[in-house]
Every structure is written in C-alpha cells, then in structure tokens.
C-alpha cells in the first residue's frame with residue numbers, strides 16, 4: 001500500500017475549526033489563497049455545528065485491522081458499536097485476507113499512513129473513546145501513543161490482539177515491549193485473552209481462575225487502570241469466566257458458555273462494546289458487564305448460523321433486529337419502565353373472590369398493570385402450569401411481560417417472560433443459565449450486598465421491601481422509606497418497591513423521587529378486592545399523578 005500526501009484541510013472545515021486546523025499545521029482560510037466566505041455564511045455554518053453539539057453521539061475510534069470475512073477486526077468493531085448505539089470511526093492498521101478457516105495473508109498499512117488516518121479523525125471529530133485491536137508493529141503502537149498524547153480522549157481500551165482464534169499470528173513478539181512500556185500506561189483497560197496474557201508475561205502458563213487472577217495482577221502493574229483477562233478460550237470450563245482487576249478488587253464475570261462454532265471476533269466485539277458503553281458514560285464495571293452480556297446474547301442467537309466452511313464462523317452483531325420481539329414490538333426484552341405497576345397474583349385471594357388466576361390477570365392488565373408475576377405458593381404444579389400457560393397467552397397478546405415466582409421449571413414449560421426469585425431460591429446466575437439471556441430475571445433484595453450480588457449475577461431488576469408491613473409474607477422485616485432509599489440509591493439495577501403498598505400509600509413511595517425506583521409491586525391492593533380492574537385503574541392514576549409531579 002502506498003501512502004499519499006495529505007491534502008490541505010478542506011476550506012469549509014478550516015472555517016469551522018480554525019484553532020484545530022492551526023494546531024495541526026493545516027492551511028486556514030487566511031492562509032489559503034482564493035478561499036473566502038461571507039461572515040453570514042460563516043455564522044450559519046457555526047450555528048449548524050453548535051446545534052449539532054447539543055445532540056452528541058457517543059463516538060468510538062477503532063484502531064485495528066480489517067478482516068475480509070467481517071467476523072472480527074474493524075468490521076466487528078463497527079457492527080458492535082452500531083448495535084450499542086455508538087458511532088464508530090476507524091483507522092486501519094492492516095488489511096488481512098482471512099476467512100472461517102484462518103488467516104491467509106496480512107498487508108500492513110504503512111505506519112505513517114496509520115498516523116494520517118488518526119490525525120484526520122481525531123482533529124475533526126469529537127472522539128470519546130479509542131479502542132485498539134490488531135497493531136501489527138511496534139512502530140504503529142508508537143504512532144498511536146503519539147497521536148493520543150496530541151489528541152487526548154476520555155478513555156482508551158486496549159485489546160492486545162496477537163493471535164487469531166484460528167492460531168495465526170497477527171502481531172509478532174517485537175510489539176510486546178512497546179505495548180508494555182508505552183501503551184499500557186495510557187490505557188483505561190487492557191483486555192487480553194489467556195494466550196495473550198501468557199505472552200505478555202513471558203509465556204507463563206494459565207489454566208485456572210487463580211492463574212487468571214495472578215495474570216491480571218501482574219499486567220495491572222504495567223500501568224493500565226483495569227485489566228480484564230478473558231476466559232473464552234479456557235479449556236474444560238462449562239462457564240465463560242472473565243476476571244476483572246482494578247488494582248484492589250477482583251470481579252469474576254461469569255456467563256454461559258454458548259456451544260457454537262461461531263466465536264470468531266468475540267474478543268474484538270467485547271472490547272468495542274466496552275468502548276461504546278464507556279463513550280455512553282458507563283462506569284468501567286458496568287461497561288464490562290454490558291459488553292459481556294452482549295457477546296453472550298449475540299453468540300446465543302447466532303449459535304446455529306452457517307457462514308463459511310471452516311471451523312470458526314462469525315456471529316450476528318445485529319441479532320436484535322431479527323428477533324421476533326424487536327420486529328413485533330413485543331415486550332420480551334426487558335424495559336425497566338415495565339416495573340411501573342407490577343401486579344403479583346395470590347391464588348388464595350383470587351379463590352376467595354371466586355376468580356381464576358387467568359381472569360384475575362386479565363382484569364389487572366385491563367386496569368393498566370404493566371407487568372405480571374404469578375406467585376402461586378400453594379398451587380399444585382400441574383394446575384399452576386395450566387394456569388400459567390393461559391396467562392402467558394393473554395400477556396403475549398396484550399404485550400405485557402409475565403414472570404413466574406420461583407419456579408424456573410414452570411417458566412420454561414410455559415415460555416414465560418422470566419422468573420422472580422427470592423434470596424433462598426435458586427441463585428439468579430443459575431436461573432440465567434437455565435433461561436438463557438433473553439428472559440427477565442428479578443431478585444428480592446433487602447440489603448446493598450444483595451442488590452450488588454443480583455447485579456453481578458446478571459439479574460434485570462430487583463424487588464425491594466417490604467416497604468410497609470404486609471400480610472402476604474410471614475416474618476418479613478419492614479425496611480420503611482429509609483431502607484428503600486438506601487438500596488435504591490446504591491442499586492445498579494432498576495428497582496420496584498414491594499410490601500404493603502396500596503392506593504393509600506403508593507403516592508408517597510413514588511414521591512420519594514428515587515432515580516432507580518421504577519414502580520410499585522402490589523398483591524392484596526389489587527387481588528384481595530372485588531373489582532380488580534377498577535382497583536388497578538385507580539392505583540395507576542395515583543402513580544401517574546406522582547410520577548408526573550416529579551418531572
């Protein structure tokens with residue numbers, strides 16, 4: 001590949017960003033002969049830029065290699081960022097000829113021209129996060145470090161790509177020292193897989209989680225703020241476990257190991273998703289967790305795809321566009337706002353009023369319930385399953401998610417939207433393993449530690465309470481507003497308040513104005529009443545009033 005000289009900065013751009021243009025040594029309007037713009041045109045152009053700034057688009061710049069098979073590299077990065085709502089620009093470091101069999105050829109882009117691409121993007125666009133992939137030579141690593149010193153960004157994600165999953169070398173040992181000595185100290189996070197971690201540490205062997213922890217600690221000493229050692233390629237592990245280290249604490253991120261040949265590009269995708277989430281403003285822990293969840297879901301939805309004849313296929317980054325829930329606007333995928341009016345059934349109460357579970361659920365949805373949980377502690381399994389199937393049908397047709405309390409088996413058998421578990425039920429991460437990534441999982445939490453654990457376990461929301469004393473749960477300590485507030489403020493997941501909530505006190509719960517508190521869950525206030533739909537309607541209008549008075 002030949003490098004062509006960089007043309008002067010377009011006159012229009014020079015007018016928008018005269019200071020940036022001058023810094024870079026580009027010709028500005030005053031120095032560019034024959035270019036003039038009236039002051040009104042210039043003012044209009046500035047106002048266009050100013051209004052564009054009011055609607056920023058999280059921006060990731062990927063510095064990586066092109067993969068002709070489009071499963072990994074630049075192509076994966078752009079798709080991953082797009083899927084997560086970030087804009088992705090690119091500086092290409094190498095063009096590879098590769099497919100599902102392996103890498104057939106590598107054509108490195110001259111280092112100077114990598115620098116020119118970096119300068120073009122960084123001087124013009126507001127890049128939030130830079131993500132690196134294949135950096136084929138020590139020279140390219142140095143060019144990147146220089147560019148970052150000149151144009152600092154909010155965060156740097158370094159995926160030290162060295163060997164492809166097919167076993168081909170993408171960056172030789174000569175780059176190792178430059179990675180370690182120059183790039184790592186600028187990085188917010190470094191994301192080696194186990195083979196790369198081993199190479200970076202002089203070929204140490206990594207076989208266990210404890211080895212991964214030690215490796216993360218050693219790489220941390222080379223200067224990044226976080227290290228994520230990825231365990232996708234750990235042999236003999238039924239889970240896909242990654243280890244995150246922030247200099248003090250280790251976090252094990254445990255996910256399902258999806259049985260598929262389509263894992264080409266998982267590493268590139270994970271790093272790009274972390275970059276996209278950071279660009280959107282997430283904390284590092286959140287970004288890593290969201291990224292892992294995305295890769296897991298994409299693999300799950302692509303597990304049976306057949307693209308190419310080799311052993312390592314690509315996966316579908318835009319799987320959500322294909323899912324029936326996306327196409328039909330059904331509420332399979334969790335929307336925290338669904339927690340607004342959360343109806344929890346109780347068979348005893350409905351029996352008392354002479355209603356079937358199905359009729360009770362129908363009436364609650366008619367009155368405006370936004371999510372339903374079947375909590376049938378005393379029902380026989382067969383009877384419960386039949387009722388659950390009928391309720392799933394109603395809920396699907398009305399677009400309201402239906403969750404099952406405790407019973408993962410019943411949820412699976414009736415294809416419910418998810419499961420709600422308590423602290424003494426199956427742990428949420430095991431439920432996730434059984435239900436897969438697309439279902440909703442809620443966990444009852446009373447303490448900060450429980451809320452933190454629910455988040456780590458991959459739950460979607462927490463139920464917090466009892467806020468007030470309740471008759472539906474024996475020996476249930478009451479948290480009161482203070483307890484609710486403490487958990488809500490610390491929770492990384494959306495919260496629904498539960499326990500003794502009714503039309504008389506629901507307004508005061510919403511008036512607390514807690515940012516994570518999305519709604520209230522009610523049992524007796526709806527179902528221990530004669531007219532379920534009317535009670536639900538009344539409660540909904542109280543909640544709406546208080547939700548509105550907050551905004």
Ligand SMILES: Nc1ncnc2c1ncn2[C@@H]1O[C@H](COP(=O)(O)OP(=O)(O)O)[C@@H](O)[C@H]1O
Nearest residue numbers: 193230231232233240256257258266267270295
């Ligand atoms: N079969 C799989 N099922 C679920 N997650 C996986 C699977 N393979 C890899 N991952 C996850 O994908 C991410 C990338 O990991 P890994 O494949 O180890 O990186 P690389 O592609 O750099 O070798 C990690 O979060 C890892 O846990």
Ligand SMILES: Cc1ncc(COP(=O)(O)O)c(N)n1
Nearest residue numbers: 065072073164165264265266
């Ligand atoms: C251009 C390029 N960059 C990175 C990878 C690594 O991806 P993976 O480890 O998933 O094979 C690759 N195969 N090609």
Ligand SMILES: [Mg+2]
Nearest residue numbers: 165232266267
């Ligand atoms: Mg891999």
